[in-house]
Amino acid sequence: MVISILAGGLGNQLFQYAFGFSLARQLHTELQLERHLLESRMLAKLRKYTPRQYELDVFAISQKAASTYDVLRTLSQTLLPGHQAILLCETDLDSQEVLLNQTKDVLCLGYWQSENYFKSETEALRKQLVFQKHPSHATLAVANAILAHSNATFVHIRRGDYVTNTNANQHHGLCGKEYYQQAIDYLRERVSDAHFFVFSDDMEWVERELRDLFRPATFVDHNSGADSWQDMYLMSLCRHAIVANSSFSWWGAWLNPVADRVVVAPSQWFANQPQQIIPQQWHSL
Structure with missing residues (x-):
């Protein structure tokens, strides 16, 4: 599976979702969204950033929230030999592209603020990113x-x-x-x-x-x-x-x-x- 760690407001969550969505389709696996860091008020205070909440529910997407067990299991597997899973950071993407072809369990940490990260899935993304909540x-x-x-x-x-x-x-x-x-x-x-x-x-x-x-x-x-x-x-x-x-x-x-x-x-x-x-x-x- 691909687990995308969410952080920031709606715009940043969209970038993180779009990257995770594209990567999951590339690896033919499922995408889960990790929300604990996003919603942690303690972490926001420690890192001195603006507290946020999950906002992707305004769109017509139905992605499973990653459980603490899934996150810890995937994280522990990144430490094992044989590339059972990898922690994919934005700064390390180029050096880890080869490993991506050897695993389907990826924990994504970054903001991924570029269309280049998901351009190949533009058409599929546009079908999902339709506002489903009713405006005032x-x-x-x-x-x-x-x-x-x-x-x-x-x-x-x-x-x-x-x-x-x-x-x-x-x-x-x-x-x-x-x-x-x-x-x-x-x-x-x-x-x-x-x-x-x-x-x-x-x-x-x-x-x-x-x-x-x-x-x-x-x-x-x-x-x-x-x-x-x-x-x-x-x-x-x-x-x-x-x-x-x-x-x-x-x-x-x-x-x-x-x-x-x-x-x-x-x-x-x-x-x-x-x-x-x-x-x-x-x-x-």
Whole structure:
């Protein structure tokens, strides 16, 4: 079996699921999802990251949760000779590809933030990654407005723990006003009559600092907490996109399958390291 260890919010969980799903199909085995580390408040406090919860249940997927026994059994087998199982870390993927052909028990630890990890299974993934929860009336009203605009474009401004959490700020950094100005200019050169649907976890700051950039615009601020997935749902309906350095809006853009669309993303995804996270067909600034 393949066990994918989940960590982070909905966007990161989607990357970890997509990689595990692709690997399980490659190895002709089942996928299980490990949720204990994700939901551990003690671990979140020790590692100084934002506590999360399992969110993949908003999609039409039915993956078995890995039991503590399965995780410990697979982990113990990684220590035995004969490659009965392997612990697959993102940084070790290249060196362990040969071993993958010799086992069907794999424990996956990493964020796997690249389409390249699951591109071969895109069609199968899209059939699964369909929102199954019912949106609120407020969200449905915005959805109708998006569908009424042929060039509806979402803009995502991620702040939240990127501002309040020192570790997150040092790791991710922030997309500033210059990025959004350049992204808007780039998009307007290629898209006529764009209507912007603006999403953020700090709308007060956005309306104060960026409001003049987005005209005409609809500011969507009614979803938070357990309802945040509805913002991703709305993003996925928009024809064009300006994403933040956030896996949440990455997936909001990716989930829309339209080929001839404009997606703009920041080239500097992380503050302190290069990362090939932007799909080739997107434009990076």
